[in-house]
Structures are given as structure tokens and as C-alpha cells.
Amino acid sequence: MKLSPSVRHGSALVGIAGTLLLAGCAAESSSAETTTETPAPQTSADAAPSATSTASAADSGSTYKDGTYTADGSYQTPETVEKITVALTVSQDTVTKVEVTGDPQASETKHxxxxxxxxxxxxxxxxxxxxxSVSRVSGSSLTSKGFNQALATIRTEAKG
Incomplete structure (x- = not known):
């Protein structure tokens, strides 16, 4: 069977196109490998600091000094601004004792x-x-605001 020159020429073009296509795939494959390897070191470098900081935090011991701390807190009621005094005893970052005292100005506040x-x-x-962090204790939500305010002051003092 004898092929016409146009068929032979077309076959040659298909062969050349196939070779170029394979060469292009090889170039893309090489490029893809480079892209895959580049993020890996970034990811492991990003993970290392958090692991280190977690270990450092775990090894640092107590955050707060042991002792008894006292602070005042205030809060707004419909009638007036009320104050309470909070005393917390802390040992190894844990509260071991709490005392709250107040001097209520309104009769409802006393309750x-x-x-x-x-x-x-x-x-x-x-x-x-x-x-x-307390929001409501035994039906009292406003007193909690004063307690949390005093608690914030105690945390600051205990870190000192």
C-alpha cells in the first residue's frame, strides 16, 4: 500500500506533536515535584515553634504565686453602684479558699x-x-460582674 505525501506528512506531524507533548509532561512533572517539596519545609518550620512554645509553657511551672489575695469589685444595679470584697487563697494556681463580703446599699442587693x-x-x-469566670451564682448575676472584676485584679497581683 502506498501512502500519499499528505498522509506521510500528517503522520510525521503527529509523531512530532506526540514527542513535544511527552516532553511537556516531563517538564510539568519536574515542576510539580519542585512545588510539592517547597511547602513541606515551610509546614514543618511552622509546626516547630508551636511545639516548642507548648513544651516551654508546660515546663514553666505555676503561673501564679501562692498566697491570699484581696481585691474590690463593683457593679451597677438598677438602684445604685454596689461593691464587694473578694479574698482568694491560691496554691499551685488553684483556688483553695474564697471569701466574699459586701456592704449592700439597697435591700434587694442584700438578698x-x-x-x-x-x-x-x-x-x-x-x-x-x-x-x-462566673456569670450567675445562686440566682445573682449582677454580683458576678463585681466578682469577675475583683478576680481580674487578683490575677494581676498574683502574677507579680
Whole structure:
């Protein structure tokens, strides 16, 4: 069978095109390998600092000095601004004792402070100082704001 010159010429073009296509794939493959390898060192470099900082934090020991700390907190009621005094005893970053005292100005406040004072120990004793944040204790939500304010001051003092 004899092929016409146009068929032979077309076959040659297909052969050349196939060779170029394979050469292009090889170039892309090489490029893809380079791209794959480049992010890997960045990822491991990014992971290393967090592992190091976690280990450092774990080895640092206590965050707070042991002792008894006292601070005042205030909060707004519908009638007035009320104040409470919070005393926390901290040992190895854990609250071991809490005392809250108040001098309520309004009769309703006396009721809520009393409830708060009766229930606060169950909320904080035995817990890590950093894990404590109260929102409502024994039905009292406003007194909690004063407590959290005093707690923030105590954390600052205990780090000293």
C-alpha cells in the first residue's frame, strides 16, 4: 500500500506533536515535584515553634504565686453602684479558699449578695485561677460582674 505525501506528512506531524507533548509532561512533572517539596519545609518550620512554645509553657511551672489575695469589685444595679470584697487563697494556681463580703446599699442587693456569698465557694474552690469566670451564682448575676472584676485584679497581683 502506498501512502500519499499528505498522509506521510500528517503522520510525521503527529509523531512530532506526540514527542513535544511527552516532553511537556516531563517538564510539568519536574515542576510539580519542585512545588510539592517547597511547602513541606515551610509546614514543618511552622509546626516547630508551636511545639516548642507548648513544651516551654508546660515546663514553666505555676503561673501564679501562692498566697491570699484581696481585691474590690463593683457593679451597677438598677438602684445604685454596689461593691464587694473578694479574698482568694491560691496554691499551685488553684483556688483553695474564697471569701466574699459586701456592704449592700439597697435591700434587694442584700438578698442577692447573700445568695452569691452562699454559693460562690462551690463555683471556684478547687478550680484553676485561669479557668474561673462566673456569670450567675445562686440566682445573682449582677454580683458576678463585681466578682469577675475583683478576680481580674487578683490575677494581676498574683502574677507579680
Amino acid at each position: 442577692y449578695q447573700s445568695q452569691f456569698i452562699g454559693g460562690i465557694a462551690a463555683q471556684v474552690v478547687g478550680k484553676k485561677l485561669d479557668d474561673i
